[in-house]
Amino acid sequence: MARVFNFSAGPSMLPEPVLKKAAEEMLDWNGSGQSVMEMSHRSKQYESIIKKTEDLTREILGVSDDYHVLFLQGGGSLQFHMIPLNFMTKNKKADFVQTGAWTLKAVEEAAKLGKINIVGSSKDKKWSYLPPIVGSDPEADYFYICYNNTIEGTQYHTLPDVKVPLVADISSGILSEPLDINKFALVFAGAQKNLGPAGVNLTIVRKDFMDRIPAGLPAMLDFKVHADSGSLFNTPPCYSIYIVGLVLEWIKENGGTKALFARNAEKAKLLYDYLDQSKFFYSPVEKKDRSLMNVPFLTRVTEAEAAEAMNKKFVKEAEAVGLVNLAGHRSVGGMRASIYNAMPVEGVKKLVDFLKAFEKNNA
Ligand SMILES: Cc1ncc(COP(=O)(O)O)c(C=O)c1O
Incomplete structure (x- = not known):
């Protein structure tokens, strides 16, 4: 059957060589006699898969040892709550730029946990541009943007110049162009666009930002728990992470x-x-x-x-x-x-x- 050109916003097209490789390895991954889908997440084989995926993420995105690379569940949507829960903890306030549906959702979740200061909004023109920043708070715990607005079709080609830690939802823009991760305290991306299948979310977080995580958070919502266990606190979305690794390999092979x-x-x-x-x-x-x-x-x-x-x-x-x-x-x-x-x-x-x-x- 002929494959179609799929213009879906996510889950979306995956590179054909990745799908072919996954098909070849479906019954027997690397001589193990098992599919990755069947493999224990505590096995040596799976350890090598998740390690390779993390190493390639670091290499391709230029992520230094100052950052944790985490593979989490709950999609981009859980990050909307986890980020303020872990990091909006010093002054309990954060700056947000309103650029469409996904920042509205992020604000809705963050507002349950602290004070949200809207420092720009493009609602006046149906989210058709990225607004200038006005009234940012030097005491905000962080400054939040959606780097690529999947629904409205805007993308930051220059990052806002901010004095507080920058946090970004890069779900639909990750790997679309070179991006200096060092400019951010935290970025996250649901995989189901440029990274792989649905089911896994990549979060890259600066280690020193983790100091402000309060004690006593529910384990699954605590970034420290996931960082300390190398994204293996519980059973991770094993197969999705494996496909992310194949996608990253394809990206490396293609320049x-x-x-x-x-x-x-x-x-x-x-x-x-x-x-x-x-x-x-x-x-x-x-x-x-x-x-x-x-x-x-x-x-x-x-x-x-x-x-x-x-x-x-x-x-x-x-x-x-x-x-x-x-x-x-x-x-x-x-x-x-x-x-x-x-x-x-x-x-x-x-x-x-x-x-x-x-x-x-x-x-
Ligand atoms: C920019 C952006 N952020 C967050 C999400 C929500 O991600 P999820 O569906 O994985 O929760 C999406 C989903 O399309 C998105 O495009």
């Missing part, structure tokens, strides 16, 4: 984040260039803040019902030619193409050709 960035920039340019000259489609996002990974777009049909019908027609016809999951997020409508690392240039070219033909037939 690391610099090479990925060049390819991602090429893919994004193809799509944005087309949208910017189209008389039928457009990107609602300010040029300077556009995401390399998630590209929302709309038609210029203005009447609400007709616009909705046109979006549905687009998604259906695209699916028929093997371009799938192009519907926009249910909260914003329109369309969205997620073009993560595993999406080949060929997939974006095919999408642009389809957009051109659709415009010709429907404008």
Whole structure:
């Protein structure tokens, strides 16, 4: 069966060589006579898998020994609560930039534990840009951003200059371009976009930031417990971590984040260039803040019902030619193409050709 080009925001496409390798190793990992799915997480074999995955994470993202690399469960969403629970503990307040759905959720969770200071919001223009920072608090326990806004399609290409520890949700932007981890006290990413399958979340946290973790937290919510046990406090999502390792190997073999960035920039340019000259489609996002990974777009049909019908027609016809999951997020409508690392240039070219033909037939 022919594989489709999958533009889903997550879980999303994985590199084909990774899937093939996983298939080859499905029944017998490295002569062990077992699948990784069946392996004890306390075995020597599995220890080598999780260690390799951590080592590759450090190598590819340039993570020094000053940081812990943790593989956790509960997705990005649990991090929304775990981070304030562990780190919003000195002055019980933090600065947040509001840039869309995922920061709204992060604020909602953090607000249960302390005082949230909103230092910028792009709500006034439907989250279509990254707002300037106003009124940051020098006594905030940390400053929180969402580095790439999966739903709204904005991405920080320059990080805000802040005086307090910087914390970022890098779920949908991780490995899309080189990123200096040393600028952050903590970053986290659900794996199901650029890293691997759902089920594991990567958190990278500076060791000195861990000093402020209060005693007596529930073990599973305590970063120190996970750091002290090398992400093996309880049974981890073993198979997902193994696939993350294969994805990282693929990234290394393909030139690391610099090479990925060049390819991602090429893919994004193809799509944005087309949208910017189209008389039928457009990107609602300010040029300077556009995401390399998630590209929302709309038609210029203005009447609400007709616009909705046109979006549905687009998604259906695209699916028929093997371009799938192009519907926009249910909260914003329109369309969205997620073009993560595993999406080949060929997939974006095919999408642009389809957009051109659709415009010709429907404008
Ligand atoms: C930027 C961002 N943060 C957090 C999440 C939530 O992640 P999870 O579904 O793993 O809880 C998502 C999910 O798509 C996301 O895109």
